Amino acid sequence: YSDSGVIAKVYTEQFGLQSYLINSVHGKKSATRAAVLQPLTLAExxxxxxxxxxxxxxxEIKCEHPYVTIPHDIFKSSILLFLNEILYKSIREEEKNPGLFEFIYTSLRLLDLKTDNCSNFHLFFMTQLTRYLGFFPDGRYSAETPYFDLQAGSFKMREPAHPLYLDKDLSEKFSELTTLSHAGLERFRLSNQQRKALLGKLITYYELHLASIQDIRSHKVLEDIF
Structure with a gap:
């Protein structure tokens, strides 16, 4: 914005998505303030x-919860950058949404605190985020409804006539993700091939239901490391 100021997009508890002018960010005495403006920092x-x-x-702005492990963990930091891109391109509402704020805040804190494998965290986050974006999957996987239709957003009895759907194996895994809590995620298992395929399908699912989701790029790093 100027030699010392920036304009930041901030998702707030009280006002939803806002744009803020933050002065005195650049300069020798501004290192702390600049650090607070890193992607998805939990700030007060x-x-x-x-x-x-x-x-x-x-x-005034300060770090409300400094991350302990994320800055030093290539897997977690890569997930964080991916989630930042997804949130930046999917949230457009300026009204407050306490449920959405709490979900994002809690998820980021738990990602930082996780000590076990976090390779499926981004898939869980994307799946649960659809609850707040308005296209949470309808129905569940079963022997009667074994195919998830990405266009319709629901589980179907038969393979759709178009190619935008999940096969039986991915439909079952995706259905499981819709029912998981953060605590249950550590028991969720995917092969590397399944993880990569499901990530691609989830991005397609977002693109079909949100016009603002275009040209997602940061997922390529996740495909390389997981």
Whole structure:
């Protein structure tokens, strides 16, 4: 925005998605403030807020929960950057949504605290995020409904006439993801091939239901490391 200021997109508990002008970010004495503006940092802000103003100002900002493991873990940091891209391109609402805020906040804290394998965390996050974006899958996998139709957003009895669906194996795994909690994720298992395939299908699912989701790129890193 200027030599020392930036405009940041911030998802807030009280006001939903907002754009804030944050001054004095660059410079020798501003390292701490710049660190707070890293992707998906959990920050505490004091702001000057006026309704219907496109750009408000931040008076104070500080890190509310410093990440302990994410900055030093290539797997977790790669997941974080991917989730940042998904959230940045999918959330457009300016109204507060306490449920969505709590889901994001809790998920990020748990990612930082996880000590076991986190290779499926991004798949779980994307699946559960659809609850708040308006296209959570309808129905569940069963012998009677073994195919998930990405266009319709529901499980079907027969293979759809179009190619945008999950086969039986991926449909079963995806259905399992819809019922999991954070605590149950450690028991969820996928092969590398299944993980890569399901990630690609989930991105397609988002693209079909959100016009703002285009040209996702950060998933390529996840495909390389998991």
């Amino acid at each position: 802000c004091v702001v000057y807020h006026k309704e219907r103003r496109q750009l408000n100002r931040v008076r």
